[in-house]
Amino acid sequence: MHSSIRIKTIAVxxxxxxxxxxxxxxxxxxGYHVVIGGRDLVRAETTATTLREKLDPMTRxxxxxxxxxxxxxxVIVLAVPFAAQLETALQVRSGLExxxxxxxxxxxxxxxxxxxxxxxxxxxxxxxxxxxxxxAVVSAFQNVSAHHLADLDHAIDCxxxxxxxxxxxxxxxxxxxxAAGLQGWRCGPLKNSLVTEGLTSLLIAINRRYxxxxxxxxITGVPTGAx
Amino acid sequence: MHSSIRIKTIAVxxxxxxxxxxxxxxxxxxGYHVVIGGRDLVRAETTATTLREKLDPMTRxxxxxxxxxxxxxxVIVLAVPFAAQLETALQVRSGLExxxxxxxxxxxxxxxxxxxxxxxxxxxxxxxxxxxxxxAVVSAFQNVSAHHLADLDHAIDCxxxxxxxxxxxxxxxxxxxxAAGLQGWRCGPLKNSLVTEGLTSLLIAINRRYxxxxxxxxITGVPTGAx
Numbered sequence: 001m002h003s004s005i006r007i008k009t010i011a012v013x014x015x016x017x018x019x020x021x022x023x024x025x026x027x028x029x030x031g032y033h034v035v036i037g038g039r040d041l042v043r044a045e046t047t048a049t050t051l052r053e054k055l056d057p058m059t060r061x062x063x064x065x066x067x068x069x070x071x072x073x074x075v076i077v078l079a080v081p082f083a084a085q086l087e088t089a090l091q092v093r094s095g096l097e098x099x100x101x102x103x104x105x106x107x108x109x110x111x112x113x114x115x116x117x118x119x120x121x122x123x124x125x126x127x128x129x130x131x132x133x134x135x136a137v138v139s140a141f142q143n144v145s146a147h148h149l150a151d152l153d154h155a156i157d158c159x160x161x162x163x164x165x166x167x168x169x170x171x172x173x174x175x176x177x178x179a180a181g182l183q184g185w186r187c188g189p190l191k192n193s194l195v196t197e198g199l200t201s202l203l204i205a206i207n208r209r210y211x212x213x214x215x216x217x218x219i220t221g222v223p224t225g226a227x
Numbered sequence: 228m229h230s231s232i233r234i235k236t237i238a239v240x241x242x243x244x245x246x247x248x249x250x251x252x253x254x255x256x257x258g259y260h261v262v263i264g265g266r267d268l269v270r271a272e273t274t275a276t277t278l279r280e281k282l283d284p285m286t287r288x289x290x291x292x293x294x295x296x297x298x299x300x301x302v303i304v305l306a307v308p309f310a311a312q313l314e315t316a317l318q319v320r321s322g323l324e325x326x327x328x329x330x331x332x333x334x335x336x337x338x339x340x341x342x343x344x345x346x347x348x349x350x351x352x353x354x355x356x357x358x359x360x361x362x363a364v365v366s367a368f369q370n371v372s373a374h375h376l377a378d379l380d381h382a383i384d385c386x387x388x389x390x391x392x393x394x395x396x397x398x399x400x401x402x403x404x405x406a407a408g409l410q411g412w413r414c415g416p417l418k419n420s421l422v423t424e425g426l427t428s429l430l431i432a433i434n435r436r437y438x439x440x441x442x443x444x445x446i447t448g449v450p451t452g453a454x
Contacts, residue, residue, distance in 0.1 A: 116419045118345075157447040161429065188432030192343050195429055198422035202388065205415030206446060215448040219430075220384040222437045 007175065011073035011095075013037040013066045013088055014080035016047045019104060022149025023077060023141065024061065025051050026180035029152065033060040037069030037092075044069075054152070070095030075172055078127075079104040079141075085123060086130055096135045100169045102176065103127055104141045106200040114205040116198035124163070124193045138162060138169035139193035142200050144182065145214030158216025160184040163193040185219050234402065238300035238322075240264040240293045240315055241307035243274045246331060249376025250304060250368065250407060251288065252278050256379065257406040260287040264296030264319075271296075281379070297322030302399055305354075306331040306368075312350060313357055323362045327396045329403065330354055331368045333427040341432040343425035351390070351420045365389060365396035366420035369427050371409065372441030385443025387411040390420040412446050 010027050014020045015036035028034040028051060036051070038044035044063030052061050070076045070092040076099060080088045085105045089096070103124045109117040124139040131137060140162045148156045160177040162184050164170035170186050177184030187196065199217065206215040237254050241247045242263035255261040255278060263278070265271035271290030279288050297303045297319040305328060307315045312332045316323070330351045336344040351366040358364060367389045375383045387404040389411050391397035397413050404411030414423065426444065433442040 114415050116415075116422050118421060163429075185433055186436050187429040188341050188343075192425070192429050192432065194345060195343050195422055195425035198419070199426070202390075202414040202419050202422055203446075205419065206412055206449065209413050210449045212449045215446055218445040218447055219433060219442055220445050221442040222433065222439050 007032060007074050007172065009033040009035060009073045010176070011035045011037050011069035011076045013069060013076060013078050013092065014084070015069075016040075016043050017079060017081070018146035019141075019149070020077070020079035021047060021051065022146045023079060023104070023180060025054060025152065026149060027176065028052075028059050028061040029055050030179040032179065034062075035069040035072050036061065036063045037066040038063065039066060041065055067092045067095055073099070075100050075102065075176070077102045077104060082107045082109075082123060085127060089127055089131060093131060096131065098134060100136045100138060100172045101131070102141070102173055103137055103139050105197070106142045107197055108201065114201055114208060116201040118194055118198050122191065122194040122197050124197070125190055128190060136164075136166040136169035137190065138164035138166065138173045139190060139196060140173040140177065140184065142196050143203060143217055145216065147214040148216070149180070156182055156216070157218065158182065159219050161187045161196040161199070163187050163190050163196060165190045183219070234259060234301050234399065236260040236262060236300045237403070238262045238264050238296035238303045240296060240303060240305050240319065241311070242296075243267075243270050244306060244308070245373035246376070247304070247306035248274060248278065249373045250306060250331070252281060252379065253376060253407040254403065255279075255286050255288040256282050259406065261289075262296040262299050263288065263290045264293040265290065266293060268292055294319045294322055300326070302327050302329065302403070304329045304331060309334045309336075309350060312354060316354055316358060320358060323358065325361060327363045327365060327393075327399045328358070329368070329400055330364055330366050332424070333369045334424055335428065341428055341435060343428040345421055345425050349418065349420040349424050351424070352417055355417060363391075363393035363396035364417065365391035365393065365400045366417060366423060367400040367404065367411065369423050370430060370444055372443065374441040375443070376407070383409055383443070384445065385409065386446050388414045388423040388426070390414050390417050390423060392417045410446070
């Protein structure tokens with residue numbers, strides 16, 4: 001797979017959270033410069049240090065406030081809780097101009113996180129509308145558990161479903177899925193993110209019923225050469 | 228897995244269509260008495276005969292009008308096009324009383340069938356509301372392609388996602404998934420069917436982009452013993 005942008009630096013906003021940490025860890029291992037973005041600079045730096053200790057000491061991973069992280073990056077990944085999604089993105093809006101934003105947000109509404117809550121469309125469409133067309137938003141990584149991402153010693157038995165209206169954004173997500181050791185699948189327009197966001201609730205329902213830590217999904221029926 | 232009802236006869240409404248035929252074929256092979264329901268008696272009978280010819284000549288598979296099929300069955304499977312879903316179910320309502328109805332409907336809206344169209348909730352919730360609480364509706368089988376179901380010589384590399392509010396209905400779908408040679412997963416309440424219905428559009432998007440006939444999905448991360 002080719003990407004139409006050259007990715008050097010990835011900002012992970014919400015990189016101090018579990019999902020963001022897991023993604024940051026894998027991308028840093030793959031050789032990208034990763035900037036952990038957070039609301040608290042000390043916590044962001046501490047997270048960067050903790051992750052570096054799991055990797056080669058020379059791994060390029062740093063901490064910054066969310067806005068600074070976005071400004072430094074070619075690609076920005078939004079991995080904050082649903083309740084903070086819009087606010088965080090709008091706060092760093094000036095650092096997103098002309099760039100690709102990968103939204104990992106799952107619209108879970110506690111306490112019933114095992115029930116898909118999608119009133120009026122997907123969370124990512126709302127985000128794209130708020131940011132405007134100068135930011136190319138792509139939806140991806142919602143279904144990959146932080147539990148698996150953190151475990152560098154095992155292959156992850158879960159695919160990445162990617163929804164985007166922008167081709168460059170979609171290809172960026174495909175590249176970063178592969179860099180994280182995952183298979184990315186282009187699943188149609190941003191509107192289809194309604195399904196991938198909601199799917200996380202179904203996986204949580206499966207976790208609870210079958211008493212497992214983190215069920216995942218795989219796409220079947222596509223020969224390896226067709227990717 | 229246990230089932231809380233003893234299933235002997237399954238009616239497949241829309242059993243003359245591709246998806247219905249495929250399911251009927253597999254359940255007949257598994258030993259259930261299958262009644263192909265249709266709007267046209269001759270066509271229903273012809274379909275039953277065609278399917279029987281693929282199996283043992285003594286296989287119990289017959290054709291009937293939709294209402295008669297429903298009346299004869301312990302479990303009714305609704306496999307008609309989205310546009311006919313509500314009308315068909317209401318026409319046979321008297322044959323559904325106290326029974327389990329498995330809804331296979333995918334709310335595809337041509338021509339953009341690769342875009343999830345879910346205005347205001349899932350198709351199956353609308354169906355349950357129209358039928359009332361005396362019919363236990365369960366959503367299942369939306370993501371298994373007719374292409375695979377018709378091919379009895381190969382194992383199907385696709386799972387069945389099951390959403391239900393009623394435990395007996397959910398267990399019935401689990402049993403019939405297994406009878407069709409598939410793994411069924413209980414994925415939470417009927418409301419989560421929004422996701423499984425929409426997922427078919429994502430699989431169609433994958434079929435088109437990667438040029439394959441019928442992509443599917445698998446649930447991962449659950450050891451065999453946990454089912």
